Amino acid sequence: MARLVVDPVSRIEGHLRIEANLEGGKLTDAWSSGTMFRGIEMILQGRDPREAWIWAQRICGVCTMVHAIASVRAVEDALQIEVPENARLVRNLIAGAQMVQDHVIHFYHLHALDWVDVAAALKADPVKTSTLAQSISDCDKSSAKYFRGVQERVKGVVDSGQLSLFASGYWGHPAYILPPEVNLMAVAHYLEALAWQKDFIRIHAILGGKNPHPQSFLVGGMTTAMDPDEPAAVINPERIQMMRDLVRGAVKFVNDYYIPDVLAIAPFYKDWFTRGEGLGNFLCYGDYSSGDQTDPKTFLFPRGIVMGRDITKVLPVDPSKITESVAHSWYEYSGGDAKHPSVGETSPKYSGPKAPYDHLDVDAKYSWLKTPRYDGKPMEVGPLARMVVGYASGNKLIQDSVNGALKALNAPPAVLFSTLGRIAARALEAQLMARQLEGWVDQLDDNLAHGKTMIFNPVKWDPGSWPSSASGHGWHEAPRGALGHWVEISNKAIKNYQCVVPTTWNAGPRDAQGQRGAYEAALINTPVADPNRPLEILRTIHSFDPCIACAVHVIDAQGREYTIPRVA
Amino acid sequence: MLAPDKNLDDALRSRGITRRQLVKFCSAMLGTLALPERYLAQTVAAVTKARKPVLVWLQFQDCTGCSESMLRSSHPDVADVVLDLLSWEYHEVIMAGAGDAANKVLDRVSKEEKGKYIVVVEGAIPMAEDGMYCTIGGRTAIDIARQVCGNAAATIAVGACAFDGGLVRSKPNPTGALGVHEAVPGIKVINMSGCPHNPVNTAAVLVHYLTFHDLPDVDQYNRPLFAYGRVIHDQCERRAHFDAGRFVTEWGDEGHRKGWCLYKMGCKGPEATFNCPIAQWNDHTSWPIRAGHGCIACASPRFWDHMSPFYERLPNVPGFGVDVSAGELGLGMVGAAVIGVTTHGLLRTIKPVPYPAPPASESTPTEEKKEN
Numbered sequence: 001m002a003r004l005v006v007d008p009v010s011r012i013e014g015h016l017r018i019e020a021n022l023e024g025g026k027l028t029d030a031w032s033s034g035t036m037f038r039g040i041e042m043i044l045q046g047r048d049p050r051e052a053w054i055w056a057q058r059i060c061g062v063c064t065m066v067h068a069i070a071s072v073r074a075v076e077d078a079l080q081i082e083v084p085e086n087a088r089l090v091r092n093l094i095a096g097a098q099m100v101q102d103h104v105i106h107f108y109h110l111h112a113l114d115w116v117d118v119a120a121a122l123k124a125d126p127v128k129t130s131t132l133a134q135s136i137s138d139c140d141k142s143s144a145k146y147f148r149g150v151q152e153r154v155k156g157v158v159d160s161g162q163l164s165l166f167a168s169g170y171w172g173h174p175a176y177i178l179p180p181e182v183n184l185m186a187v188a189h190y191l192e193a194l195a196w197q198k199d200f201i202r203i204h205a206i207l208g209g210k211n212p213h214p215q216s217f218l219v220g221g222m223t224t225a226m227d228p229d230e231p232a233a234v235i236n237p238e239r240i241q242m243m244r245d246l247v248r249g250a251v252k253f254v255n256d257y258y259i260p261d262v263l264a265i266a267p268f269y270k271d272w273f274t275r276g277e278g279l280g281n282f283l284c285y286g287d288y289s290s291g292d293q294t295d296p297k298t299f300l301f302p303r304g305i306v307m308g309r310d311i312t313k314v315l316p317v318d319p320s321k322i323t324e325s326v327a328h329s330w331y332e333y334s335g336g337d338a339k340h341p342s343v344g345e346t347s348p349k350y351s352g353p354k355a356p357y358d359h360l361d362v363d364a365k366y367s368w369l370k371t372p373r374y375d376g377k378p379m380e381v382g383p384l385a386r387m388v389v390g391y392a393s394g395n396k397l398i399q400d401s402v403n404g405a406l407k408a409l410n411a412p413p414a415v416l417f418s419t420l421g422r423i424a425a426r427a428l429e430a431q432l433m434a435r436q437l438e439g440w441v442d443q444l445d446d447n448l449a450h451g452k453t454m455i456f457n458p459v460k461w462d463p464g465s466w467p468s469s470a471s472g473h474g475w476h477e478a479p480r481g482a483l484g485h486w487v488e489i490s491n492k493a494i495k496n497y498q499c500v501v502p503t504t505w506n507a508g509p510r511d512a513q514g515q516r517g518a519y520e521a522a523l524i525n526t527p528v529a530d531p532n533r534p535l536e537i538l539r540t541i542h543s544f545d546p547c548i549a550c551a552v553h554v555i556d557a558q559g560r561e562y563t564i565p566r567v568a
Numbered sequence: 569m570l571a572p573d574k575n576l577d578d579a580l581r582s583r584g585i586t587r588r589q590l591v592k593f594c595s596a597m598l599g600t601l602a603l604p605e606r607y608l609a610q611t612v613a614a615v616t617k618a619r620k621p622v623l624v625w626l627q628f629q630d631c632t633g634c635s636e637s638m639l640r641s642s643h644p645d646v647a648d649v650v651l652d653l654l655s656w657e658y659h660e661v662i663m664a665g666a667g668d669a670a671n672k673v674l675d676r677v678s679k680e681e682k683g684k685y686i687v688v689v690e691g692a693i694p695m696a697e698d699g700m701y702c703t704i705g706g707r708t709a710i711d712i713a714r715q716v717c718g719n720a721a722a723t724i725a726v727g728a729c730a731f732d733g734g735l736v737r738s739k740p741n742p743t744g745a746l747g748v749h750e751a752v753p754g755i756k757v758i759n760m761s762g763c764p765h766n767p768v769n770t771a772a773v774l775v776h777y778l779t780f781h782d783l784p785d786v787d788q789y790n791r792p793l794f795a796y797g798r799v800i801h802d803q804c805e806r807r808a809h810f811d812a813g814r815f816v817t818e819w820g821d822e823g824h825r826k827g828w829c830l831y832k833m834g835c836k837g838p839e840a841t842f843n844c845p846i847a848q849w850n851d852h853t854s855w856p857i858r859a860g861h862g863c864i865a866c867a868s869p870r871f872w873d874h875m876s877p878f879y880e881r882l883p884n885v886p887g888f889g890v891d892v893s894a895g896e897l898g899l900g901m902v903g904a905a906v907i908g909v910t911t912h913g914l915l916r917t918i919k920p921v922p923y924p925a926p927p928a929s930e931s932t933p934t935e936e937k938k939e940n
Contacts, residue, residue, distance in 0.1 A: 006667040007705045010660045013632045015704055036702040037694075038629050039742030043735065051878045054864060058735045061633020061764060062661075105639075113664045153651070162620050162655035168665020168673050194647050198640040202853040209859030210849035211640065212633040212764055216859045218819055223860035225824040232827025234860045348742065350700045357706045368701075456820035538666055549631050 001028070003359060004534050007035070009541055011110040013062040014548025016507065018519070018537055019360060022528055027537070030516075030523035031362045032507045034369040034552045037330075037348060044497040049075045049489050050219045050461070052497065056485065057213055059499065060550040064212040065098055065204070066478035067485070067499065067550070073293075073474025074485040075219045079466055083293065084454040086447055087221040090207055090235075092288055093243070093440045094214060095476065096433050097203045100250050102479040103383070103430040104258055108193035111423065111542045114535060115265055116186040117176040118166050121154055124184035132181050136264050139256035141192065150188040170533040178268050186265065189257050196253050203246045206239050221456030228448050240445045247437040254427075254434045262427040263408055266420055273411060276419030276540035278522030279378055280309040282385035283505070285317065285484065287477035288436065300436060301386045301477050302393040305374065309417055311392040319473065321375040322484070324500060327512035328362075329370045337512050338373065341486040341498045342471060367509040368552040371517065372500050380518040381481025381505045382544060383426040388416065401428045419522070422543040463492040471496075478502055480547050503551035506544050519544060590616070596643045600772040600847065601784060602794050614779040615653055621778060622685040624677055625659035626716060628709040629702050629736045629745055630691025633764040634727035635661045641767035642851040649771060653778070654686075660704075671705045674712070678719040686777065687720040688770075689713065692729040692736040693751040696744030713752050722783060723748060723757040724773060726765040728866060731789075734763065738872035749790060758783045759790045761842075763866035768847045769795040789869060795847070800837040800863055803845040806830065824860060834879040835862030842867035 004027075007017035015036040021029040044055055053071035060067060069091055076083060083091075126147040133142040157163060170176075178186070201211045207224055208214020216223040216234070227233035266273075286296050286303030296303040304314040323338035332347045339345060351365050360366040373379075390398030391413075405428055406413060415421055447453070460466065471488040481502030488496035506518040516524075519541060528536050594611040598604070627635065639646050639662075650656040657663075658673045665673065677685055691709075694701035699708030717723045725748045728734030736745040749757045760770050773792060776784045784792045801807065809815070810829040817823065817832055831838070840863055848855045857863055865875040 005706075008660050008666060008670055010663050010666040010670055013661065015627075015660075015702065017706075035704065036629060037743060038692075038701075038736045038745070040735065042740065042742050043738050048877045048879065051876065054878060055735065055872070058631050058633070058763065061631035061636050064631075064633060064636065109639075109662055118664070157651055160618075160620070162622075162657075164620075164651055164654075164656045165659060165663045167655075167657050168663060168669040170665070170669070191647055194639070195645065198642060198646065198850070201640065202850045205848075205850035205853035205855075205859075207859065209854050209856035209861065212636045214859070215856040215861045215864070218861075221819065223819060223824075225820055225827075225860050227825040230826050233825050234858070348701075350697050352700070354698065355700060355703050355706060355708045355711065453825065454820065456818075458818055458820070461819070533669070534667070 002531055004528070004531055004537070005359065006534055006537055009538065009546065011113065011538075011542060012546040012548065013060060013550070014546065014552075016541070016546055016548045017360070018523070018541060019362065020523055020534075020537060022531055025527055025529075027523050027526045027528060030520045031360065031366060032369075032509060032517060032519040033360055033367040034507065034548045036548065037368040037552050038549075039348065041497045041499065044494050046493050048463075048492070049078070049487060049494050050463075052487065052494060053217045053219070054215070056497075056499070059501075060547055061212040063098065063102060063478050063480060063547055063550065065094055065208070065214055066476055066483055068214075068217045069095055070474045070476045070478075070483050070485040070499070071487075072217050072219050073476065074472050074487040075474070075489070077472030077474055078470040078487055078489050079219070079460045079472070081220050081457055081460045084221055084457055086226060086444065086453070086455045088289065088293060089440050089444050089447075090216075090222045090224050090455070093437060093444070094204060094207050096288065096437050096440065097201070097247075097250070099433050099479045100254065100430050100437070101197050101201050103426045104193055104253065105197050106479075106545045107258060107262065107423070107427065108190045110545065112186055112190060113169060114539045114542055115176070115269060116178060116183050116190075117171055117173075118154065118169065118183070118187055119158070119171040120176065120178070120180050121184040121187045122151065122158065122180075124151065124180035126151060126184070129181040129184045132264075133185050137256050137260040139260075141188075147184055147188060150191065151184060154187060170535050173533055173535050174529050175535050178265065182264060182268070186261060189261055192257060193253075196249070200246055200250050200253070203243055206243055207234070218456060220458065220461060224455060226444075226448055226453040226455055228451070228453075235444065235448065237445075237448065240441065240448065243441050244438075244445075247434070247441055250437060251434045254431045258427055259431055262424060263405070266409060266424065269420060272420040272539065273415035273418045275526055276422075276522045276543060277417045278518045279380050280307075280417060281377055281379045282306045282388045283317070283374055283379040283381050283482050284385045284389040285475040285477055285482040287475070300397075302390050302395055304389040304393055305379070306388050306392050307377070311388065311413070314389060314392045318375075322372065322500060323376075324370040324372050324504075325511050326365075326370055328365050328509035329367050330365050331370065338376070341484065341500050342473070342488070344486070344496075344498045369504050369508045369548075371508040371511045372505050373511060376513075378511070378515050378517055378521070379505055381502045382422065383429045383479075383481075384416065384422045385481055386429060386477060387425040397432060401432055419540045419543040426545070466492060469495075480545050480550070481505065499550075501547075501550040503544075503547045507546055507548065507551055519546075593644045593648065594775070597772050597775040600768055600794065601776055607779065611775060611779045615775065617778075620653070620655040622677055622681045623654045623656050623688065623774075624674060624685060624716060625656070625688040625690065626712065627660050628689065628691035628693050628713070628730075629743065630727070630729055632661055632690070634690040634730075635659065637764035638726075638767045638770065640850055641771055643768070644771055649774070654774065667705075674716055678716050682719045683721055685720050686722055686724065686774070687716050688724045688726055689717065689730045689748045690726050692733045692745035693748060694736075694743035694745050695751060701743040710751055713748065717748065717752050717755045717757075721756070722777065723752075723755050724760060724770065725749065725757055726760045726770055728761055728763040728871065731759045731761040731791075732869055735872050737870075756783070757790055758786060758792060761789070761791055761796070761867040761869070762844075763871075766795070766844065766847050766849065769843070791867075795843045796841050796867060798841060798843065800840045800842055800845060803843070804837055804857060805845065806857060830857060830860075830862040832881055833862050834877070834881050836865035836868075836875050836878070836882065837863040839875070839882055840865035840868050840871075
């Protein structure tokens, strides 16, 4: 038996380490460890809850803004503030745009190199590549000349001997099996996506001043003042038009590149429709309301739980059944093991090996991530969870989307529960969301034209209007899944703050009962062809789109002011 | 303009870019750096050198927002920077390799390229608990930083966290986080503060370095003057409203819809230096004040503690005129505490800095006086 270690797992957000046992060419066990901790919830204590979102947003700069929206919702829930319709639309637009852009970046820039051999693209025939591209998509850039140009650019990089970001890839690994032409097409689209993502995300600059970390949320609304006749207004007809153009571009990009590329690459890797399943338990908080944000019936993604792959049953989500434990995490509890986030407590206490180390002691504590459970069970969250829960709930939009893809792939629904299933679910979701964006821009435009410009509810802005204590939670379906913030306010300041984050659900370590988390479970039985180049581990872990900075957090630790060492 | 150069054209063709694109990019960079056009030929020659300088990008206690910000770079296009301008060999969030293959890159670069490569650092470095709050490949962040920054030609610290510990270091600083120049004293470092850094400025620093083999002139926080030398309030598109006494007094009110001054809503623009209003974000689309929210002074030292509460108006903010000091505003005079918004005119006295002084002068970062 060999112990494999992948650290750092690159092409993710944050610092993740995977250790796994390899026996007879297959993984027999696996451990997932987050290796970085900052303590943001602790830093939030004592601060003004109205600005918590500015701080919490910095939990992550990849899924930027998801913690902002969860934070303002938590405080609005605590103070019972209703948000105007325009603010809901702007939040949906910002979050929906984030989801589409994030999914595209994930597929092309974080995940594609697990399936696409950049070096093999040099062997492709540009004419054949052009024929292939034109057979699967209407995208504008598909001539042989275009692909030849891309190939020459790649060749220039390779011939220079300076391979830049590609220097350390597992090129030539036997698990890369795409024909050269598919590789070249994918490399070309890697570059197209790189150009597109920075253009499209200008919608965040319009609605938030910048990306990453847009700056326009408010407890009670948004700062995006609307006025049909005012050039200086954040939302005016000119800006609506800009957004409409960007959103149309997004629909086109997803339809012309993302979906066809996923459908073109997947059939070559059919084995991965049966690998990497993991838990089979799915949790979705639901989100993207068409009316009342507090009513899950208005959600684009339905709220619910599916257990053990059983899509005939959708269970309701009971917030009181969510817990986090620290049995294998570098924290201490004052008593008991599993705590509800509203009363969560943690003191960081590192007890792992001293650096530099070769292996973690996985029988003891081995991660900075905590272990969330629903009713004591490990759950998977994310695009696949949303599609599975939506499908099982009978949501027509989601069923049509999933059934269409299954038909194109000529595959049964069971293939969803796999590494490739996650990739497909993410792509379908991006397509579905891109279309929603158009509708929200239209509604905003309509309100503007009818003089409905209210964007902020001022009733509770003054802390003098607050009760002496209040608590609440804010949920959001972030690109990576179910996200929750819990806040306790006392004497106009944050007393307690806690986040239970998508990647904590997926990447957390085992619980006290020894139940594996989603990453750990998904790696079991994965074949690994070359222990020195564990490409297969990356495929399944990347299919979850890890975001480790989000996943590591803490509250209630003992405050210590650190003194800067004097420079001699 | 540049004379035709066959070698240059060949070099460009191999990289799949046209001469026109290149000249446009170099001109844009000179503009950001406030350098005259006569440096164009030198800049073009520098960025088309046969062997590309090596760059490695380290991520420690970060949110990856500064990496994402770099991916939003439009001029130059991110692909141009990563593939053509430099050999971008290590960057966890986008590099092909993982695990051992990735760790070997850092070892190779710090040995084989010793004294020649550039390192970008994103995120703070935890010093408490022997550094165990951040490990990569089983090594602590501080261990890696000492090795990789210590052997580099120069370190570029991007974002608030790498600059001075940023959010991670704010009270009570649970992990003993520090900025790079504090955690690894004695290295040559330039700080690109901001939350996140603006990629326009960072690209300009890279081009400056490639062209002049030195970092641009900096202020006492080792931040380049071209980006951090002017007060936001003095460059703000809403300044006329401030001068005329037209203020937003409630979110969504008439003044808010008409783009009036956000000072009364807590805007920290009068106390912050950054070229945010000019450079803007995401291909010059907007910036926070244009989106209706006050400035939070994200490029200022220790802004999380010193500039919050963010909705309190100046000067009712702990940092105002005291901790941030005159030096931060570039006035070089004591007694900044007396500067209220009524004397904002003073802030415009910051002088443009004459640079570069060819030949490139030694620009050793001055040891920062620790504020605490």
